Structures are given as C-alpha cells and as structure tokens.
Amino acid sequence: MHGRGPVLPPELSIVVPVFNEGSNVAPLCARLTPVLERITSRWEIVFVDDGSSDDTLELIRAQSLLEPRIGSVSFSRNFGKEIAIAAGLDHARGQAVVIMDADLQHPPELIETFVERWREGYAMVYAQRVDRDGESVLKRNAARLFYRLFERFCEVRLPAGAGDFRLIDRRGVEVLRSLGERARFSKGLYAWIGFRSIGVPFVVEERQHGRTKWNYGRLFRFAFDGITSFTTMPLRVWTWCGSLVSVASLLLAGYYLVKTLLFGTDLPGFPSQIVSMMFFAGVQLMSLGIIGEYVGRVFAEVKGRPLYVVAERFGATAMMMNGPS
Ligand code: UDP
Ligand code: MG
Secondary structure, eight states: OOSSOOOOOOSEEEEEEESSOHHHHHHHHHHHHHHHHHHOSOEEEEEEEOSOSSSHHHHHHHHHHHOTTEEEEEOSSOOOHHHHHHHHHHHOOSSEEEEOOSSSOSOTTHHHHHHHHHHTTOSEEEEEESOOTTSOHHHHHHHHHHHHHHHHHOSSOOOTTEEEEEEEEHHHHHHHHHOOOSSOOHHHHHHHHOOSEEEEEEOOOOOOSSOOOOOHHHHHHHHHHHHHHHOOHHHHHHHHHHHHHHHHHHHHHHHHHHHHHHHOOSSTTHHHHHHHHHHHHHHHHHHHHHHHHHHHHHHHHHTTOOSOOOOOOOGGGGGGSOOOO
C-alpha cells in the first residue's frame, strides 16, 4: 500500500536569489547539498533567477535534473534582490527557510548552526558579520553612517552586521509574505516582525566567481528605501526648519528696528523687504512640513502593515491561523 511512502513536504528550504551567477551555481550546490543532507533529507533549494542574462538558468536546470530537490523560479526581468527574496519566500515550503547569496560569501556550513538554534526554539536566526574586510573603506563607512542614521530615526533596531543570510521560521515567513510592500527593505522588515531572534557570528568569505552587482547608485537607492519606508522624518524636518527661519526673521526685524532708531537708515526699504521675505519663506516651509506630517500618516496607512503580529495560538483559536497559501 505504501509503494513510495507518503510524500512529505520539505522541512528546510534554502532560498537563493541569483542574478548572472552562472559560475557560482554548480560550486554552490556542491558545497550546500552535503550540509543539507547532514541536517535532514527533507530539504529543498529554491533558486530565484532574477532575470539573469547569462547561462544561470540552464545551469540550475542541469542541477535540477540531477537532484529534483533543487528547483527554481525565474523572473521575466531583473526585479532586484529584495523582490527575489520575497518570491523565494512565496515558493519555499519548508518549516524553516534559509536565505543566502549564491556567491559563497555566506558559508553553507553555518546553516547547521542555524538549524540547531531553530530547534532550540528561536524563530529567527541571523548570521552576524564580525568584520567588513574585503570591502572598500568608502563602502564600509557609508554603510556605518547609514545604519547610524537608521538607528537614530527609525523605531526598529537593526542588529549590527546582520544581513540577509538567516533562517526564518514558518510563522515569520508567513508574516513577511503578508507585508505587501513594493519598496522592500528586508533588513528593516526582519527586525520589524519581531519573534525570538538570535545572531550567529561569521566571517564573510571572498566572492567565489563573478563580480558584485551593487554599485553606489544601487546602494544609495537601497538606503533611501530603507529610510523612507521606516520613518517619515524627511517629510517632517521642514516644520522645524520653517519655524527656525521665521523666528530668525523676527529677531532680525528687532535688530533692524533698534538699529534704525539709533543710527537712522542707510538703505530705505531694505530691512522690511528682507524681514518679510524671510518670514514668509519660514511660513511656507512650515506649511510644507505640516503637509508632510499628513502625507506621512497617509503613507503609513497606505502601506497597510498589520497592527500587530500573533506569535502563537493554542486550542480552538489555532484553527483560525492561515495555512500556507
Ligand atoms: N542579486 C539578485 N538580483 C540583483 C542583484 C543581486 O538576485 O539584482 C543576488 C546575487 O546573485 C547574489 C546576491 O543577490 O546571490 C548578493 O549579490 P552580490 O553578491 O552582488 O552583493 P554583495 O555580496 O556584493 O552585497
Ligand atoms: Mg556577494
């Protein structure tokens, strides 16, 4: 009766976004599969081909023919790594999902530690870089500045050195899937969803083949998405700037008044012109800021993030929980 046994869904899914990583596909599979085999036989690898223009997809297909637990989703064009990860989470069926880069900068062996922590009860296990060697000084400092700004203005805390290389429990995956944001800043979202999390330190390895897909333009876009989707501060600073300018104009008016009374005027009309110009410039900035406050709230609503996240349900209520769709 049990000719082939029941087909159990995978326990562990590995999501790998790939964009022109032809030279990395085979080395990655070769190093990853033995690690996965040691953990469980019920694993799957979900490659998300982010519109590669090289032979990446053919190479994945070749791997998939040899090993059916390796599969792929491919995009019609390049949508960017963040969206590729989102698609990966939509297709992964495992109880735990690991996200990693294709270029072997993320050591696959670390996944064993991830799974250990997960089995201990952590819902999110992230790899934490211990250094940023091998990156240019400029990139390293820009990154440090960005994370400092983010800490300052946004309500979620990003653990230092944590990136996309992480294990996420099924509950976390479902929450991430429910956040229908277009400008996705995963690092912020991972922190936003909460759950019991723990970091595992690791040393970033050298990129094996090919070159990095991030240039400064892309990194800036990424940083901007991060800031704008987690705070409306840039909209609101104008209220303060405007108030400051208006107050300064009033002080200036007082100064001119005293000066004219004591010493007479040297250029008639100039003080009143400059003071009124400054005053109204200030008022305009303030009103922009107030509009910003409202746009900020609209933006927060339009994003439609759920108000809270349930970590667990028991008994009859558990029946209400949505299964994977
Ligand atoms: N990647 C992607 N889409 C892109 C850019 C990158 O799927 O538009 C993938 C890439 O193939 C790799 C991962 O994201 O698996 C990390 O990219 P990369 O190594 O270029 O970034 P870095 O390690 O330099 O930050
Ligand atoms: Mg890389």
